[in-house]
Amino acid sequence: MRRDGFGRLVLAEWTKLRTVPRWMTVLAGLVGVTALFALIDTSDQGGDVSEGESLQDADFTDDFHFVHQPLTGDGNIVARVVSQENSHEWAKAGLIVKERLEPGAPYAAVLVTPEHGVRMQWDFGEDVAGSENGEAPRWLRLTRSGDVVTGYESADGTDWQEVGEVDLEDLPSTVEVGLFVASPLAVEIERQYGNNSLSEIPTPGEAMFDNVRVALDRGSPAPGDGEWNDYDTSVEPDLGGSTESDGVFTVRGSGDIAENVRPFDDDLVERSLTGAGVGMLAVVALGALFITAEFKRGMIRTTFAACPGRGRVLAAKAIVLGGAAFSAGLAAAVASFLVSMRTLRTAERAPGTPELSLANPTVLRALVGTAVLFALVAVFSLAVATIVRHTAVAIPLVILPLLIPSIESGGLPLSVANWLVRLTPAAGLAVQQTITRYDTAIAPLVGLGVMAAYAAVALGVATLLLRRRDA
């Protein structure tokens, strides 16, 4: 076949698709059906945004224990973190410069973690990695020079490597510096009565410091009296505290200095797209039928007589089907989203969650991603049907791995359920996620990639078999 013959082949396959009224009705109908589902979602105003979270929550948490003293002018603080309890993989122990003793005040900190090495953090979300194996015991240093705070680490206290440099802007002359310990909340899953119950529980962070020294640069005003004070905003008061003996500080704290992550929030965008996920099933059926209809009455022989290049035929079918599914999926996703918008806008959302509109890139990614998912599912179905040749077998083979991991059935533990999602085509549904939750198994685009891999492999096997077998 000449090269431009492929274009004609695609046109032929498109004609095959669009001239079966039933199939076109299904494609059009699924858009309506998914919009209907979205309507169900919004049919009541009892939309509950998050479970039991206070809506006055700011978009940061500033919970930790601070052993501090004031610093006026330029200077630095050095300490060695002798040991750190592994209360959480992201437990933090280190040095911090804080503008003032108030939640939300600007800060910069250099710290060690049990499993993520040395980090420098600031602004409730900014994070820079130091050395990967940096865990206690480790030397840390923070220097303040005007508005600029620089963090250093060292293995021995003599050779220092810079971790990061932060410009805190309009830092007052006197700031608080000192040691701090924090340990984020952990999501605990407990099984009882056959159900998994989830809760966020505080973790007890603890660390020991020694060789703590605060020094001033030459020419700076006189220091304070060098006395250490405690400032505690730990999530539970008896999890925060400090003791000192012979220059060794044992500090305990619980909480996190970071952006506020609420793992139990509803992902409103994902919910509005649930209907589209169901509409996708119709696309599965279509994908299978598009090829098995030809096998049935030997029509495939006519097709192959017209174009002996079987791989090309399958490719053309995939392109046409994928395109149609993409369009239907995009229409369905946008329709669902717009229908849900009314409630989404009026629902109480905690501040800090992204604005839900079509202009939001995250939302856009979820919508377009859904359309791409439709196309991938359709092509996957086409490929599977080409391999097994029977609609009755192909359809369940595609639908089950798509749907099953989405349902908590048999009360599977979360870790198992998450692995099911990561390894099956259900991963593709992750593209609809817009927030990170406790049950987020896989990143959105990675999930879509898993689905794409399934489709690609299936298509490859299908092409191989199509060429080998008799028509």
Next chain:
Amino acid sequence: MTPLPAGRLRRAVQAEWTKLRTVPSLPWLLAAAVGLTVLGSAGSLASVDTSQCPTPSECFEDTTKLSLSGVWLGQAAVVVLGVLAMGSEYGTGTIGPTLAATPSRRLVLLAKAVAVTAVALVAGVVGVLGSLAAGRAILPGNGFTSANGYEPLSLADGPTLRAAGGTVLYLVLVGLLSLGVATAVRGTAGAITGVLALLYAFPIVAQLVSDPRWQHRLERYGPMEAGLSVQHTMRLDELSIAPWPGLGVLATYAGFALVSGLTLFLLRDA
């Protein structure tokens, strides 16, 4: 030439049974129904152990239900079976010869229902027994021992027997539901997709509804959730719907599908 003396229903059932068993896919479908059920059960059983609970004796795990959970996977094969019993007649055109041989459409559908029930029964019994055996084998290893208050699974135990029998009935009803939908829809692809969506997507859609009252209602009346309620052996008063009424809900779905299917079957051209 006189026919052998036999009741009309018996003849029709015999013919339908021959049709069902002389098709190459039947042994595969049976194997899939049993295999997926046992595999699903084994999977669930293997992934749950007492260390996930506050203390081993505070798990309060419904080991019977856990052990029978695989049917939620195996039912897909029964759906295919039920759909093919009628759907393949339309696909291959044998609906013509079938109705020429047995013009009473009521009789044809009834005979098909009997045949599907028989196969689903066999699949169900073998699948359930296999699942329970898996439970006996796996549970003690995961901490569910008599020391912790979990007796080994046994059919001599009333609730377990009810759960097991109810699960077999569940599969039969799923098969009949599929037959009904395929008769109404006159095709295989649409029927399989529709029934699978009804069973598996119902709970997903139910989660969409934010009003807790409606969500509760949907949980009670979803065919799969209600039907599987029969597998519970503990805390029965806290279920959204009681075991036997739950099966009744599924039976209603199946009945509705069969009645609609029959009506359309009677009224339409072949």
Next chain:
Amino acid sequence: MDATIEVRGVRKRYGRTTAVDDLSFTVRAGQVTGFVGPNGAGKSTTLRVILGLDAPDEGTALVGGRPYRTLRTPLLHVGALLDANAVHPGRRARDHLLWMAQSNGLPSGRIDEVLELVGLTSAARRRAGGLSLGMLQRLGIAGAVLGDAPMLLFDEPVNGLDPDGIRWIRGFLRSMAAEGRAVLVSSHLMSELEDTADHLVVIGRGRLIADTSVRDLVASASKDQIQVRTPGRSEAMTLLANAGATVTAGDRETLTVSGLPAERVVALLGERGLPVLEVTQHRASLEEAYMELTRDALEYEAVALEES
């Protein structure tokens, strides 16, 4: 039961197309009735109505005085082959006949009898998907005769058969009729019914065009036509045409003349001194008769290719 198939005033519409319009005819025992018409004339629809597969919008179809759907063991009364492809490709040939036999309480020995009758004994255990068109056709015929029914319906039974098979089926149909059965054979090819059918029901565009014996049909089509053999052909053509006859040239020296009685033709030619070598009454072939009859009723007419 009296072995007669009666169609009375049947009308059937599919959507906006009227497939069969006020059709009435009777199929009697002891003869082969050919059911003919161009493609799309409504033959298959009529057969489906007779068998109770499709319900007519108006009218009735009765087999042995009763509607098909009221029969309890229909295969013992009516045997039918509508579509040889209506078999499950994964099922063995024998099993296809087995379920049919079981549905009507027929003994399984009968299956082997009919398989032998149609010559499929060796292929009995093969899956239907692997059978050729001709073999499928024979399987369908086996199914039709399974119940030894006094009424038989065949839709295009000759499809896919080789010359041997065609010869066999013709003899088979005739012997069935000779045994006193009512045999209805539908076809769109008149030639295959030529020596088989006794009676013809011709339909076109869903309407009855003719319901007559083969002999009468051929005779009426042949009525005016005379064949004349004469050496002075072109002269004869002009002469006869001027006298008002319609003349067409046959092969060699033959002319087919219609519109003038034979005596007149001979007289005219004799006057001119043109020798008449042969005069015969033209016997239209069934095909010609049929063509003429259905010319106006052609649903789908192929365009004649331009002859260069």
